[in-house]
Amino acid sequence: MVTSAHISVLAEPYIEGLCADKDGRYVDATFGRGGHAQLLLNKLSAQGEVLGLDRDPEAVAVGQALAAQDSRFHMFYTDFAGLEDAVRAQGWDNVSGIGFDLGVSSPQLDHAERGFSFMKDGPLDMRMDNASGESLAYKLERVSESELVSIIREYGGERFAGRIARAILEALHQGKMNTTKDLENVCFHATPKKMRHGGAHPATRTFQALRIWVNDEMGQIDAAVKSAMQLLKPGGRLAIISFHSGEDRRIRDLIEKEVRGCTCPPQFPICVCGIKPTMRWVQKKPVRASEEEIALNPRSRSAMLRIAEKVGEPC
Numbered sequence: 675m676v677t678s679a680h681i682s683v684l685a686e687p688y689i690e691g692l693c694a695d696k697d698g699r700y701v702d703a704t705f706g707r708g709g710h711a712q713l714l715l716n717k718l719s720a721q722g723e724v725l726g727l728d729r730d731p732e733a734v735a736v737g738q739a740l741a742a743q744d745s746r747f748h749m750f751y752t753d754f755a756g757l758e759d760a761v762r763a764q765g766w767d768n769v770s771g772i773g774f775d776l777g778v779s780s781p782q783l784d785h786a787e788r789g790f791s792f793m794k795d796g797p798l799d800m801r802m803d804n805a806s807g808e809s810l811a812y813k814l815e816r817v818s819e820s821e822l823v824s825i826i827r828e829y830g831g832e833r834f835a836g837r838i839a840r841a842i843l844e845a846l847h848q849g850k851m852n853t854t855k856d857l858e859n860v861c862f863h864a865t866p867k868k869m870r871h872g873g874a875h876p877a878t879r880t881f882q883a884l885r886i887w888v889n890d891e892m893g894q895i896d897a898a899v900k901s902a903m904q905l906l907k908p909g910g911r912l913a914i915i916s917f918h919s920g921e922d923r924r925i926r927d928l929i930e931k932e933v934r935g936c937t938c939p940p941q942f943p944i945c946v947c948g949i950k951p952t953m954r955w956v957q958k959k960p961v962r963a964s965e966e967e968i969a970l971n972p973r974s975r976s977a978m979l980r981i982a983e984k985v986g987e988p989c
């Protein structure tokens with residue numbers, strides 16, 4: 675589905691996996707431009723409801739317009755750390771499903787002033803919530819070289835993380851690191867000549883890593899899964915789309931811990947910890963986009979969808 679230049683990825687398996695009760699209450703924790711939320715509303719009965727969340731004020735404004743048109747939809751401005759409070763503020767004790775479509779929306783990438791893209795010149799910002807928090811420029815002024823190397827290596831999988839981090843900080847200290855084009859240029863020239871062409875642009879992985887860092891996206895995943903465990907009713911569904919293998923691994927491990935329950939060492943003949951599973955996998959192996967979807971929306975190439983269900987009677 676296309677809404678305001680954002681094409682929702684894996685729309686059918688995501689909505690099918692998330693929505694097992696047409697009269698249920700759902701959270702779309704990453705409203706974006708509302709493509710998934712609208713598909714969910716289309717699937718629900720007149721009794722069903724959706725609470726949309728986003729940390730981006732522009733997305734929240736779009737959600738508020740939808741809420742004015744459809745009384746089954748409500749919009750809340752928060753990041754995942756405020757998910758539980760948002761659901762309680764709505765007067766709900768639990769929900770039938772919570773969906774996350776992580777990462778940035780196309781409007782965030784396309785608007786140069788948000789500072790997410792190396793294709794356009796913009797400020798070194800990269801905050802999803804551009805009304806609060808610390809911009810990339812602010813954080814770069816305060817980061818050490820070794821921290822920056824780890825960020826670029828860990829969140830970007832960038833093999834030239836050391837050279838790139840050093841070059842970024844050098845340019846910063848010379849007053850030559852002011853815009854996304856400056857950053858792109860530094861990444862390009864810090865990459866060995868023979869590796870500059872032929873694959874993804876040399877700045878791709880560094881931009882991804884810095885965005886994950888600025889928005890504490892790994893910490894947000896921990897908060898998201900923890901809140902979902904608290905809020906889902908038995909039989910309630912958790913559906914998560916991620917675009918980065920590190921994020922997907924983190925999601926898998928957090929859910930797998932709940933699926934396994936027991937924490938006794940494998941050599942113990944019987945369970946002595948007494949910890950029971952709280953989730954079961956509906957879709958353990960990630961669902962990937964079809965060739966057709968990738969042709970229509972290249973961004974879907976890296977999308978991975980996992981679905982799990984709270985253990986108990988179906989709602």
Ligand SMILES: C[S@@+](CC[C@H](N)C(=O)[O-])C[C@H]1O[C@@H](n2cnc3c(N)ncnc32)[C@H](O)[C@@H]1O
Pocket residue numbers: 677680681682683703704705706707708709710711727728729730733752753754775776777778779780802894
């Ligand atoms: C990929 S887009 C979602 C697109 C949406 N599913 C659609 O169909 O239009 C991700 C959205 O989630 C928001 N987002 C990402 N991480 C978030 C977080 N930790 N808390 C709240 N919103 C977040 C972003 O601001 C962005 O608007």
